[in-house]
Amino acid sequence: MDQIIPLLDSAFWLTAGAIALLLLMSAFFSGSETALTAASRAKLRARADKGDAGAEKAMQVTEDSERLIGAILLGNNVVNILSASLATALFTRLFGDSGVALATLVMTALVLVFAEVLPKTYAITLPEQVASRVAAPIRLVTLLLAPIVSIVRQIVRGILFAFGVRTDADQHMFSVQEEIAGALAIGASEGNIDKEDRNRLLGALDLGERTVDEIMLHRSQIEMVDADADPDEILSVVLASSHTRLPLYRGERENVVGVIHAKDLLRAVEKIMRGGDGTLKSIADLNVMKVAMKPYFIPETTPLDEQMREFLKRHTHFALVVDEYGDLRGLLTLEDILEEIVGEIADEFDPKAENRLKPTESGDYIVEGAMTIRDLNRETDWSLPDDEANTVAGLVIHEAQTIPYEGQVFAFHGFRFEVSERKENRITQLKIRPLIRAD
Template identity: 55%
Template sequence: MPPLDASAWLTAGGIVLLLMMSAFFSGSETALTATSRARMHKLETDGDRAAAAVNRLIRDRERLIGAILLGNNLVNILASALATSLFIRLLGEGAVAIATIVMTTLVVIFAEVAPKTLAIARSDGFAMLVAPVMRWIVFVFAPVTRVVQLIVRGALRLVGVDVDKDSAVLSASEELRGAIDLHHVEGRVDREARDLIRGALDLDEIRIEEIMIHRKSIEMLDVTRPADEVIAAALKSRHTRLPLYRGDPDNIIGVLHAKDLLRALWDAEGKAEAIDLAAIARKPYFAPETTTLQEQLDAFKRKREHFALVVDEYGAIMGLVTLEDILEEIVGEIEDEYDSPVQGVRPQADGSVTVDGDVTIRDLNRAMDWSLPDEEAVTVAGLVIHEAQSIPDVGQTFSFHGMRFRILRKRRNQITAINILPIEGATPAPDYKDI
């Protein structure tokens, strides 16, 4: 092998420099695509100029990736050409294969794997470090990358792919749900925080009929009965707001508030018969059953109400929903000194769970950290009926969604108790809050 002259040393130095540039492009690509836009936005809000440069770059990811790939391919091809020339000069015409092997090894290790590994481990810091330089590279390559973008988009349209339409497949809320679920699986977000965030995101997708107290469970007062009986029933109730009806439960004439009743009793010096309950009742507020929780929450704030009667399309009373019901979808069960916990979910020693039929799927999922679907049914009993396509009998067993459902009790056509066992195995049930 002939000794290396100045020209050969210069070529070797050029190859090393090009490999370093390739490493820069590879690391920049990984860091700028892996960095969190949310964290960069927060840092930019706090006044970090490097984060602001990163945000400007990743706003147009297609243009950024085009410039990086263009630069990376240019330096890799040039480095390979120089290496081939150098090896042919030193070893003769048969050195092409050797040059290919050497350059492939160097590019893979030092220009691809090493910088990308570093960029993944320190994506935010790496991205802010390279952003000022990449900004100028993107600007210089802009005319070429624009032509490349037009050619690529045109070619994709020929095969029926419209990049513009498919660029935002997931909504922001879906991205947040996916991110929070991923962080929970990885152990970086605990279950309570996950449920809190997911509950807030779900307000726009849940209708009040899914969380309302059904009409059969509503405490109502008939104003046609003697005033002392109605007042006694109101004082015994654990609720502060009670619907008043006249004759027919669908004929709601008002809502009796405990404070208004106590004030009226004080003014009447305790004489119940002197109180006109209809006169002190507040005007009832009705809400359609199709109203979403977010819409109802906004309406409660706007109208300064805490209580709404839910009606169907024919105006019939379906149930009621309160501000507390909506808040509980976000923060979980809120109990005060007058609340009595509903014994609706009871884990068994064999790893199964006995559930009352009227427990909602959302509450069961939150209590047991399960993921049963709630798109087609609101309650657990409704889910079983939907999947079975019939009203099952006591003792029947069904398997779906990774669970085994056994009907324990039934009242007429209503399923009142179900035993649920994860099919994967009878592992002990996790800690839960009785709902």
């Protein structure tokens, strides 16, 4: 007993206190790392807008994630190694040579429970709150350790460079769009987000990645009016159409010279009839070109989000799509873009077309050839690729490397495609069935 009592002197308690303090610092670094990396920047921004200064500092300190992680790891490793060294010295003093093994066991348990699992579990449970609280001291630590971290970063980049890996300090692992898309996918799989809500949000996110040629109405389907036709014939065509705006052409359909709006035409007709004899014969001298608007042409490679902003800026909803040679490719409206977000928009004047996707009792889906691959994937939760083609018919033609004949069957991308209808060189209808793979 006389030999043990001197061992529990002031040096013993100072060392034990230092170990406890270092474990607390290790817990602080571990919890801070988890909180600052797991915290949602959107939620931090919302808290900062409500006056939370800690959330504002948390957003600032996470701007340079590489320096932040480097400083936290450096601090955490220093305190862990130092605490382990002090514990080894303390246990060796108490138990002799066996103290090294005891120190390893005890410190492993203490670090694992109190410096790793406990603080990280707490931080992951309340990431935004914890991040707001630790942001200020972590910012100070980051500034103090910045010189050492910079040296470590250069060493790491030099090693990676030697192996052919290039790093960018401003590079983010995931884009904001990818993070939101991933969160929507998880929410939908867990049943927390409706399929329709997910599709609308993803549609809005994807506008910047898609171009007008993917959703435009093909030129073969555009209703046009011959500018050289008789005025009464033009009036009849405009009134019979379900659209309020129709392109005017002269000579050939490629030569678009204007766009006629039904309201403008009717106003002009009313003005002439009120000034004449009140019959349709009085509109024979109507010059439709004086009523028509100037056509608005856009390149087929224009991103959808840019085109939507341009529509709103110009206060127009109608554009004609041309290729790099200036040839007419199709027609695009603001409604087409909005339908990519909210789905099909139909009013009382739209033609009542049949559903473009019909499931059958045999497990097949009857699909219109002109249906876009994106719409098909959204309706069925499939993942058919749309890199090489925009429509289902285009995908089949691309994979077949020819224009298939009616009744021809193909199997690719895990699906069975059967051409059920073909008109001239266009595939108008297909039967699609997912292939069941035996495990």
